[in-house]
Amino acid sequence: MYRRVLLACGLVAVSGAVMAQGYPNKVIKLQVPFAPGGTTDIVARIIADPLGKVLGQSVIVENKAGGGGVVGANETAKSAPDGYSLGVATVSTVAANPAINPKNPYNPLTDFTPIINVAATPNVIAVHPSFPAKDYKSFLEEIKKNPGKYSYSSSGTGGIGHMQTELFKNLTGSFITHIPYRGAGPALNDTVGGQVPMIFDNLPSALPFITSNRLVPIVVAAPQRLSQMPNVPTFKEVGLEPVNRMAFYGIYGPKGLPKEVVDKVNAGVRKVLEDPAVRKRIEDTGSLVVGNTPEQFTAQIKAEYEVYKKVVDSAKLRLD
Template identity: 40%
Template structure:
């Protein structure tokens, strides 16, 4: 009996002195860094996903808004975080496939510094004109632009967003000359388009729907591969004569490089459950978002394809931010 007791005590002491028994991840709250301020599309998606993901994981997933420098500040923070799964980022086309070509230095490598976990949703843009522009379809707008090179203007919330680059992609695809007028945010770009100070704008449908309903703006085409549920009668740019045209904002979750495989596996299983929830799918669809779930290599391949697209658009347009 004494020998057995000694063995038990020795084992207990050894456990206390050495590494603790392995714990299942997560054992504490997870932080989801968001590179936009509260209220935007990325923030709304992040909070909806974080709420349900926390329930599946059994630990809170806390949204941490870190806006600034077109997403660079937040993305740098996560690139440098510990690879333990407790700091993640809601990545986007802006942070991972646009900024590296738009800025001379971003302070992170969008591939080497991150573990792609899952792409979740995408948001199309709608190319819209103010009510006084006579064009009722995209080709008519393109014809008007060709008739008056350099005269028509388009608004955007700033240099480097998918709205601006989508219009630059249209310029290259259609061979037209229209002028970019950047604004400090969505509201200002929309109001000046309504007022006629610019002729057109490209933004997510949710941002423009009320103005379509009032008649202040007219939708001509959506930039996703498929029509959006919010505007089922509006054709895609591809349907309007530009096969393969795509200009969408995507949102997906990434972690720092070298995340442990068991953490990645747990996250993917949990995110799959969240994105398969009927209520979640309905909520996202009602906001004009398309569920585009993909994982790992498929997500990485999509990011590379998106990067190649925007790299060429940025080169052709000469867009850059110092």
């Protein structure tokens, strides 16, 4: 009996190795857990086509929105561990949402195989031009003297925009109503259109509207002031360092991905990120190119989750 078990295990290992050696031999799906138009979608589409060329098979971006990224992330977690169903990992899906949502259907630390962190990006609070305040001091004064009068949009309940704005509210003693969307794209559309007065968003998706004066930036989460918005302070500058956290965009797959597949995708993405044209497209969005190892990305996910879990517990944050 034991010999049969050992033989079966050996056959599984051999078949996995053979599969990995021939990888990829068909189209790879890269799932974005938000609607089109947001930063996650932008970064995925920047790297998908050149990655497909490096790997020798097409990489197709597929959007699966819902639940602040949970629906798409859960589908990635439940996919076959063969390397043909990968996902874009974000702070929302592996840290913020799992930290605040006790009913989250997956474990961010055990149900995925991290492959590589592609880029990190600042976050920004921006308002519609009709909003009565155009700088941080007057913005804070306006929302504090009018609790409940204003609302803000985000990419979804439990996402990084929701979590960081709730932390901002907690630290400043202010109250603005959360309006969640199925991704940053729809949230931006309504904010730019004036249906919602403000948004907490990742910079790459918000920046085109800021540069065209259709949104006014108020405060950013970044290591230092940004060259694109030199007059806009960071959260750290205004005394809110806990909110001063950047987002990230990486690639992961379901747990159990063969090491050969992980290494091949990691090497492929790193090769793509060496291309000056790709780097420029990412950096032009206000993001920073990362390109780390699977082990480094695994550690980063764990650290980020622990930070947001602590934020949730200490600030007593709860889902709407």
